[in-house]
Amino acid sequence: MDAIETIRVAKDSLFVNKLRSVLTMLGIIIGVGAVILLVSIGEGARKEIYKELGELGSNILVVVPGKTSKEGGMHMGTSVVRKITYDEAKFIEKRAKNILHAVPVIVGTSWIKYKGKSRDTYIVGVTEPYFEIRNLKMGIGRGISTSDVDSHLKVCVLGRTVRKEIMGDANPLGAVVSIGDAKYRVIGIMAQKGMALGFDIDDVVFIPTTSSMELFDTDRLFNITLKVRSTELVDRAKKEIKEILIKRHANKEDFTILSQDEMIAVMGKILNIMTAVLAGIATISLIVGGIGIMNIMLVSVRERTREIGIRKAVGAKNRDILIQFLAESIILSVAGGIGGVVLGVALSTGLKQLFDFLPTHITWWSVAIAFAFSALIGIFFGVYPARKASLYDPIVALRYE
Amino acid sequence: MVILSDITKSYILPGGEVEVLKGISLEIKRGEFISIMGTSGSGKSTLLNLIGCLDRPTSGKYLLDSIAINTLSGNELAEIRNKKIGFVFQSFNLIPRLSAIKNVELPLLYAGILTGERRDKAYEFLKKVGLSERGEHMPSELSGGEQQRVAIARALINNPAIILADEPTGNLDSKTGQEIIDIFKAIHREGSTIIMVTHEKYIAEQAERIITIKDGVCFGGCY
Ligand SMILES: Nc1ncnc2c1ncn2[C@@H]1O[C@H](COP(=O)(O)OP(=O)(O)O)[C@@H](O)[C@H]1O
Ligand SMILES: [Mg+2]
Numbered sequence: 001m002d003a004i005e006t007i008r009v010a011k012d013s014l015f016v017n018k019l020r021s022v023l024t025m026l027g028i029i030i031g032v033g034a035v036i037l038l039v040s041i042g043e044g045a046r047k048e049i050y051k052e053l054g055e056l057g058s059n060i061l062v063v064v065p066g067k068t069s070k071e072g073g074m075h076m077g078t079s080v081v082r083k084i085t086y087d088e089a090k091f092i093e094k095r096a097k098n099i100l101h102a103v104p105v106i107v108g109t110s111w112i113k114y115k116g117k118s119r120d121t122y123i124v125g126v127t128e129p130y131f132e133i134r135n136l137k138m139g140i141g142r143g144i145s146t147s148d149v150d151s152h153l154k155v156c157v158l159g160r161t162v163r164k165e166i167m168g169d170a171n172p173l174g175a176v177v178s179i180g181d182a183k184y185r186v187i188g189i190m191a192q193k194g195m196a197l198g199f200d201i202d203d204v205v206f207i208p209t210t211s212s213m214e215l216f217d218t219d220r221l222f223n224i225t226l227k228v229r230s231t232e233l234v235d236r237a238k239k240e241i242k243e244i245l246i247k248r249h250a251n252k253e254d255f256t257i258l259s260q261d262e263m264i265a266v267m268g269k270i271l272n273i274m275t276a277v278l279a280g281i282a283t284i285s286l287i288v289g290g291i292g293i294m295n296i297m298l299v300s301v302r303e304r305t306r307e308i309g310i311r312k313a314v315g316a317k318n319r320d321i322l323i324q325f326l327a328e329s330i331i332l333s334v335a336g337g338i339g340g341v342v343l344g345v346a347l348s349t350g351l352k353q354l355f356d357f358l359p360t361h362i363t364w365w366s367v368a369i370a371f372a373f374s375a376l377i378g379i380f381f382g383v384y385p386a387r388k389a390s391l392y393d394p395i396v397a398l399r400y401e
Numbered sequence: 402m403v404i405l406s407d408i409t410k411s412y413i414l415p416g417g418e419v420e421v422l423k424g425i426s427l428e429i430k431r432g433e434f435i436s437i438m439g440t441s442g443s444g445k446s447t448l449l450n451l452i453g454c455l456d457r458p459t460s461g462k463y464l465l466d467s468i469a470i471n472t473l474s475g476n477e478l479a480e481i482r483n484k485k486i487g488f489v490f491q492s493f494n495l496i497p498r499l500s501a502i503k504n505v506e507l508p509l510l511y512a513g514i515l516t517g518e519r520r521d522k523a524y525e526f527l528k529k530v531g532l533s534e535r536g537e538h539m540p541s542e543l544s545g546g547e548q549q550r551v552a553i554a555r556a557l558i559n560n561p562a563i564i565l566a567d568e569p570t571g572n573l574d575s576k577t578g579q580e581i582i583d584i585f586k587a588i589h590r591e592g593s594t595i596i597m598v599t600h601e602k603y604i605a606e607q608a609e610r611i612i613t614i615k616d617g618v619c620f621g622g623c624y
Contacts, residue, residue: 005516310496310507311496313455314555320511
């Protein structure tokens with residue numbers, strides 16, 4: 001039996017049960033669509049993070065507490081990690097020849113209140129160079145200055161979202177807000193930065209590191225963000241900081257110094273896992289779709305037992321019957337796969353348009369893999385019913401009512 | 402052309418083995434028109450299915466056109482059915498989803514004949530059974546007699562050595578049944594070998610020879 005006729009016969013029998021065929025395909029459509037959509041979300045996140053990290057510039061180093069293994073996996077909670085302190089940051093800035101700035105960063109959350117309105121938000125303690133290092137632009141007013149830090153001044157710079165939520169259109173400069181138990185004077189508003197990965201980077205308040213130490217009652221830093229004098233000096237600077245810190249940490253290397261490349265590598269590993277988990281979840285729905293195909297094909301084989309008998313009586317070989325039914329399940333899954341590609345691409349594009357915090361990124365390989373996988377599923381879950389059909393005894397099949 | 406020697410056929414049922422054919426020997430020559438008669442359950446259909454290579458005997462020898470059928474595989478039997486046998490059943494056995502002409506084309510499909518030639522030939526055979534206008538009709542849109550004529554066109558299309566008909570008039574009124582028998586007679590005159598199972602005497606008597614089966618053995622007319 002020729003290929004064109006095989007496809008025509010398969011197509012005809014799928015058309016007889018249009019609704020059933022469409023419902024069966026729906027399983028594959030959703031599965032393939034989900035793979036493409038979820039992978040595009042994961043890859044979109046990767047792109048966004050890489051972009052953010054790339055913007056940091058290649059002469060940035062970040063020192064974080066705890067030792068990260070060479071493979072990039074984090075050791076969490078395995079041993080007591082010695083904290084990195086404000087004084088250490090100051091010490092590095094003073095001693096390390098290759099370092100231009102060392103910013104001690106503290107991150108916490110707290111309520112910020114203004115005239116009866118309040119918001120629970122991120123409070124980030126920084127020093128003056130932070131804004132330049134992280135490429136953060138001021139909207140109005142000024143940023144945190146060195147004298148603010150040195151004098152433990154209670155001043156703050158608000159992100160756009162915080163300002164909008166607690167003060168609306170009121171003139172913010174000079175306004176006094178409550179953070180924790182203390183009063184802070186607003187000295188500046190950040191320029192808008194937008195959303196990244198569902199995280200509103202305008203929903204943040206900057207205060208001097210020294211004030212944040214009082215607010216959170218700690219000298220434990222979130223990290224030290226360092227600017228090296230030049231890109232060529234990054235390796236030397238790393239070595240220098242390492243020596244300084246090891247000496248101060250009783251000869252133990254219980255901290256990690258990450259360069260831009262390493263931050264990208266670490267994030268890449270995390271994102272790989274995230275993408276794999278998303279793809280895995282989506283694949284399960286694809287397999288469920290495949291089981292749906294198998295179920296419907298088994299029903300179809302049973303319903304057409306007599307037809308199989310007739311075809312065999314006029315000369316169909318086992319292989320002809322096998323191919324006929326296999327063609328049906330493959331057409332179902334491939335058509336479902338095409339539908340799924342359309343759905344997945346449409347959804348990821350739509351999401352990107354609708355929500356700027358979900359920067360999806362469609363990759364050709366996820367489309368190719370999802371589509372190929374759907375075809376494979378048609379074969380895999382189609383073989384059993386088709387084989388069953390092909391092995392019917394013609395006499396028994398002809399007698400079937 | 403058909404030589405059966407001491408053919409038996411048993412079915413294994415939950416209650417034990419039932420021997421339906423108990424040693425049948427018979428010979429049919431090319432161009433003969435044979436009726437097989439016998440009471441219901443005597444094994445007529447079983448015998449016809451064996452001759453038609455739809456089934457295999459439990460023991461005994463079957464030569465069709467000097468080919469030893471016993472030794473063939475399932476797929477080889479399928480090829481024999483395709484090339485040498487044309488079946489006509491009591492219940493027509495058309496595929497309900499396919500139009501009349503598609504049903505007629507079916508044996509050609511498995512003979513590897515391409516679309517255009519298939520259609521032309523199917524049309525030719527539909528015309529032969531007087532249904533040239535009905536090609537695009539679905540089986541459900543045809544009368545019983547018309548459906549059986551489509552089935553005959555399908556049986557003839559591969560130019561088979563034997564036409565096997567299992568009570569072809571069983572589901573038809575006597576007038577329509579006679580029309581079907583007339584078609585068989587016509588194709589017999591053109592040289593076809595026809596073996597027809599029936600339990601109606603007046604139909605059986607229109608054949609050249611009547612084979613009678615009783616309780617799984619040959620009662621008469623086997624040679
Ligand atoms: N596949 C089968 N399994 C079990 N018994 C069968 C099968 N086919 C036929 N028989 C039995 O064999 C006997 C002969 O059947 P059949 O050849 O159809 O008779 P006829 O066509 O003469 O009426 C019956 O008793 C029938 O029940
Ligand atoms: Mg019978």
